[in-house]
Amino acid sequence: MEAPVAGIDVSKDKLIMYFQGKLYEFTNDKRGYEDIRKILPKGCKVGIESTGVYHVNLAKYLMGEYDVRIINPFVLKKFKDFRGKKSDKNDAKKLAEIVVSMGSEFTTSDARELTSQWDFVTRSIVRVKNRLRRDLVLLGYRDSLSRKNLEEVLRSGDGIVLSEVRFLLEELERLEARKREIEKELENVVPKDSLIFTIPGIGKTLGCIILARVGDIRRFSDKRRFVAYCGLDPVVESSGKSVVSRGISKRGDAVLRRAFYLAALTAIKVNPVIKRFYEDHKGRLRGKKLITACARKLAVITWAVLYYNKPFDASE
Missing domain, CATH: 3.30.420.40 (ATPase, nucleotide binding domain)
Incomplete structure (x- = not known):
């Protein structure tokens, strides 16, 4: 019943x-x-x-x-x-x-909440590191976060900026420990044998995050719907004979969009399809726009692998 x-x-x-x-x-x-x-x-x-x-x-x-x-x-x-x-x-x-x-395509467990926590912690780590680099420059040191450079800074004495450096290093250690905890928890709440892990560039952590955010891929009847859900769909405006690209919509799932962006950074090095796409478009696009286009391509590949339940095949 x-x-x-x-x-x-x-x-x-x-x-x-x-x-x-x-x-x-x-x-x-x-x-x-x-x-x-x-x-x-x-x-x-x-x-x-x-x-x-x-x-x-x-x-x-x-x-x-x-x-x-x-x-x-x-x-x-x-x-x-x-x-x-x-x-x-x-x-x-x-x-x-x-x-x-x-039906049952929506994520019902704590997996989705874990992905939100992971995203928050990851962005917090970036902010703390940027603040640390800023403080190192104020103290007259290189902005490197290498152990050798930080040890030299911490031996330099006392002061308001140095006190913040010590605080930020403790905060960074705490955030990174929590990030590792979340990643281990995520591994236990998503299928370990998912075909998403056959896609070069999508590692264990980002694969878990994408699976947790997407739920049942069958609710997206075509790749365009999925790309739009990720907020990676392009916004194009036309006026007369001119067509102008306004970037991506960013209307979808922000955590999912960032996960594909991070995965694309690796995929351009290890995924033959994304590498080829990157090379074909780097003359027209640059920087974040090019990586975002690669992320969109990676999202399409992910949809096809999960929707048709077939492992990644670079020849297709």
Whole structure:
């Protein structure tokens, strides 16, 4: 017997739930979560729109007893039958309809939350390193973060800038330790035998992140939909006879987009298809634009490998 389905629209202060033809309103706090549990039977499928941080506590509370589906706002916006004026009540109903029509493709475990943490920690590490390099220059040293250079800096005495250097080094060590922890946890929540790992350039960590963010690839019926979901689709404007590229849309999943960008940096060296694409386009594109184009190409390859369930083949 198919499990019943509910949709919950989340905002900062309230929750609107659609379940079996009825609408309910609750407060977005523990009391509201308890009221929801009184209505929904165990095992119910629950569609919740990802809304910043406001959906996180609700999702965690329900995950023990319910099949929770975290739905990207971009999917809700682009849902085929989404019509009419936007409202909380309409959104709650549409969330339930998405779960019914698209099955089990949405990531339901803590994997998605882990990827968000990994992305935050990774970007924090970059910021700390940039600040460290800035402080080293202020102290009159090279901006190298090599152990030898840092040991020399730390022996130089005291001062306000040097105190910050010590603090930042401790913060960097803590962040890098947490990053390693997250990567180990991610390995345990995604399939280790996924064909994504046959794609040169997509290593263990980035492969896990992409799988966790994508969920079931079958919800993307063609490569264009998947590329758009990643926010890697090009924006082109035409005026008269001229056509101008405005870069990428950036409307999709930011974590997924960054994962493909990082993977592309490796793929241009080890993936024959991406290497060839890079060489063919480096005369027209440069810097980040070229890497982004390679990331888009890598996303298309990933979609094909997962959608058709066939290992990577450079000859195709």
